[in-house]
Amino acid sequence: MTSAKGLEGVVVASTAISHVFGEEGRLVYRGYAISELASKASYEEVCYLLWHGHLPNRAELDGLNATMRVRRELPEAALATLRALPKSAGPMDALRSVASVVGAALPIDGKPTYDQAVQITAIFPTIVAAFNRLRNGKEPLAPDATLGHAANYLYMLTGERPPENHVKSLDTYLVLLADHSMNASTFTARVIASTESDLASCVVGAVGALKGPLHGGAPELVMDMLDEIKSADNIHPWVDDALNSGKKLMGFGHRVYRTTDPRAEILREMARQASSAEFFALARGTEQYAIQELNRRKPERRLYTNVEFYSAAVLNSVGLPRDLFPSTFAVSRVAGWTAHVLEQLVGNRLIRPQSEYTGPEGLKFVPVEQR
Ligand SMILES: CC(C)(COP(=O)(O)OP(=O)(O)OC[C@H]1O[C@@H](n2cnc3c(N)ncnc32)[C@H](O)[C@@H]1OP(=O)(O)O)[C@@H](O)C(=O)NCCC(=O)NCCS
CATH class of the missing domain: 1.10.580.10 (Citrate Synthase, domain 1)
Structure with missing residues (x-):
């Protein structure tokens, strides 16, 4: 028995509530785009x-x-x-x-x-x-x-x-x-x-x-990243440096999407309307260069913008402190x-997967005084 790391590709439930069409970049709730x-x-x-x-x-x-x-x-x-x-x-x-x-x-x-x-x-x-x-x-x-x-x-x-x-x-x-x-x-x-x-x-x-941070904790880190980058001329060196030192860029990559997250497209337009021209140019410039570099370095993963990147700008624009994102x-x-x-709960069955055991076997118990 081998494990699917991170359960990638494993179907664990049937649901009629929502679906991510990762290749096409579509999300539906109950059939509605x-x-x-x-x-x-x-x-x-x-x-x-x-x-x-x-x-x-x-x-x-x-x-x-x-x-x-x-x-x-x-x-x-x-x-x-x-x-x-x-x-x-x-x-x-x-x-x-x-x-x-x-x-x-x-x-x-x-x-x-x-x-x-x-x-x-x-x-x-x-x-x-x-x-x-x-x-x-x-x-x-x-x-x-x-x-x-x-x-x-x-x-x-x-x-x-x-x-x-x-x-x-x-x-x-x-x-x-x-x-x-x-x-x-x-x-x-x-x-x-x-x-x-x-x-x-x-x-x-x-x-x-x-x-x-791999799930919902990313957007405040997106704002921290944009703060650190600070100006358009610092985008390339900052992104290069982060990727060269093995850091993950917050707001990019997804387990299922192999193209831009459709929510990011909508949030990008909202951020364009709601943010200052200077801030939006910094965010958009960072997005474009990050995608270019991520795809140059990991072409097989197809890494694009996820929902968190522009969530940060939109929540910022309505006045929320970043740690409330x-x-x-x-x-x-x-x-x-x-x-x-x-x-x-409709037709529930206990979710209880198995694991691949990698520990030892057959060890003999030694009383604590003799260890
Ligand atoms: C979202 C995320 C957790 C998906 O994870 P995953 O499906 O397990 O993807 P992996 O971690 O296996 O990534 C595959 C490869 O791409 C790289 N990668 C993925 N996202 C990356 C990112 N944002 N920046 C840099 N590299 C990234 C990984 O380092 C990995 O490289 P490796 O094959 O050399 O180890 C991941 O893309 C990530 O950490 N993104 C940044 C955090 C973020 O934005 N979170 C909000 C999610 S909505």
Whole structure:
């Protein structure tokens, strides 16, 4: 028996929720092209689509909006946990910890349900926003039930009603990131679901998987990279130096795409509109040279821009601090995680793969005094 490193090419589940066509650079949610959803659907409509398999009619959408808006408040235990976190806790640590407390406090237990999926998706932005305010010495704000999901998230962060262009940008970002077939965090959520655990546990595990820089932790590192590059004349030496010393360029490469990630194409246009001309020229110049060099050095891998590269510019343009980028990714992806958990439970079978044993055999136990 041999192992497929990183499970590359291994099909671990059937899903009707979303699919990545890696060769063509296409992503579909429930049959709809991401490009169409990005320009036409709200995040709440996409949540409904992912959970139910069809776009909501007016009454269904109004119903979901009304429910999500009254499910945003944090339980007291969650606020107390946020206040008790050490100063060194990062936003993803806070989200992971407080999502767990929310699960225990509400409670979110037993067999995962659609109602719980709505609840946990509705409350995610409140956790992130409350954490951000507390670490800046400000009191958390109560959610504003007159605002949609994206607008309310921005409001709870800043205390001001956000400008329409920021709301639109963030809403589109949330649509684009809401699901992505069998990515690492979604797989994590499905593995936990397959043990018949509760929905909060699935989501907490998924947040942990998303935190790593090979998954959702990349966009703040993209901003750090662009800061270091600083000016157009430094792009070539910086990229050459990074690749010569074996570093990975954040925002490039993907396990499934063999061309540009379609979400990156959309985010690039959004970044072009929303950023300063100088910043966009730096980002675009870096992208172009990075692709040229990655493909010259590793032609067989076909490495292109992934979603994280321009996510960074778009989230920056709506005023989010860069260390909130991964938790904002989670604010979006929680819809996909919960949809996958519900799907996993239909005809569930425990996910329990095997491993290739490479350790020794036949060793004789020696008592501790004789070792
Ligand atoms: C996304 C990612 C984890 C995919 O990983 P993967 O499918 O396991 O790809 P591999 O790590 O096997 O990469 C294949 C080769 O291309 C190289 N490569 C892949 N992405 C690279 C990048 N961004 N910069 C430089 N080299 C890269 C690898 O070093 C590897 O080289 P090797 O064959 O000499 O070891 C990987 O491309 C990466 O780390 N990208 C940077 C982080 C990032 O943008 N994360 C967000 C993902 S949405």
